[in-house]
Amino acid sequence: MSAPNEVPPLVARALDLSRRRGFITATRNETGRLLAALAASRTGTLAELGTGCGVGSAWLSSGVAEDAHIVSAELDPKLAEAVQDLFSDTPSIEVTSGDWSALEKHAPFSLLFVDVRDVKRSVDLVADLMEPGGIAVLDDFTPSYTWPPIYEGRVDVVREQWLTDERFIAVEVMVAPDASVILATRV
Numbered sequence: 001m002s003a004p005n006e007v008p009p010l011v012a013r014a015l016d017l018s019r020r021r022g023f024i025t026a027t028r029n030e031t032g033r034l035l036a037a038l039a040a041s042r043t044g045t046l047a048e049l050g051t052g053c054g055v056g057s058a059w060l061s062s063g064v065a066e067d068a069h070i071v072s073a074e075l076d077p078k079l080a081e082a083v084q085d086l087f088s089d090t091p092s093i094e095v096t097s098g099d100w101s102a103l104e105k106h107a108p109f110s111l112l113f114v115d116v117r118d119v120k121r122s123v124d125l126v127a128d129l130m131e132p133g134g135i136a137v138l139d140d141f142t143p144s145y146t147w148p149p150i151y152e153g154r155v156d157v158v159r160e161q162w163l164t165d166e167r168f169i170a171v172e173v174m175v176a177p178d179a180s181v182i183l184a185t186r187v
Contacts, residue, residue, distance in 0.1 A: 007032070008062040010090065011055060017086055018053035021079065026055040027115070030175035031139055035113060036063030038135060038183075042110040047129075048072040049100045050115035054083040056139075057093050060113065064092060068110075071095075073102045100125075108134060115139045121158050127167045130186040138162060138182040143174050 007015065007029060018026040027035070035056060039046060040063040048056045051074035060070050070093045074080035080097035087093040096102045108131035114120050120138050130136060141159060142151060149156040149163070149172075162182045163170050170184035 008036075008058070010061055010087075011058040013086055014054040014058040014083075017082060018055055021053055021082070023053050026053060027059060027139065028175065028179060030179065031137075031181055032056070032059030032062075034173070034175060034181065035059040035137060038111055038137065039063035039068070040065065042135070043068050044110040044131070045106050045108075046070045046111040046113075047103050047106060047109045048113040048115065049103065050074075051080065051083055051095055052115070053079070054086050054093075054095070056113050056115060057083075057087070057095070060111070061087075061090055061093055066092075068092065069094070071103055071106045073098050073100055075099050104129070107131075110134045112136045113139065123161050123165045123167070126184075127165070127186065132186055134186045136168070136182075136184045136186070138184065141172065141180040141182060142178065143180040144172070 036059050039060045043065055046060055051072040057070055057072045072095050077097040080095055084095045107129040109129055110131055126136050144150055149159040162184055168184035170182055172180050172182050174180045
């Protein structure tokens, strides 16, 4: 296992691809370590919506159990191909070209990393993809210390929906002083 300031080799390769492709918003290491820890507790099928350069999937892979499978969808076909090449020696990861719906055939998921803004806004869509007890991880929130949650001077209705939907037990977790995720377990 790598030290907290180091990243696993596959993550390092995905971060390198991200830099070469000009992506500056890859999954943060703090979120990645959380993904790895959660993946270690899961079996079955794990998924990432919004592959980008594969950083999130690489973090999931660094913690996943041997019998688990990771699927990921990337909208850009050329980028999906580059990430498939990146993961060619990692049989537990399957990258497909397409939007989030390309992964529906793999559902239900025991862990779902949602890094796509439009999907994050649809609790119903994500709920339908999850197995009972499955965990959805929603990325890219700025911590809010009030209720209702406020972002840029307005009620953050997306966060409010996730934290109050009866199909999930959800919590906002800070991963850094300027970043948080929502963990939502399907009941």
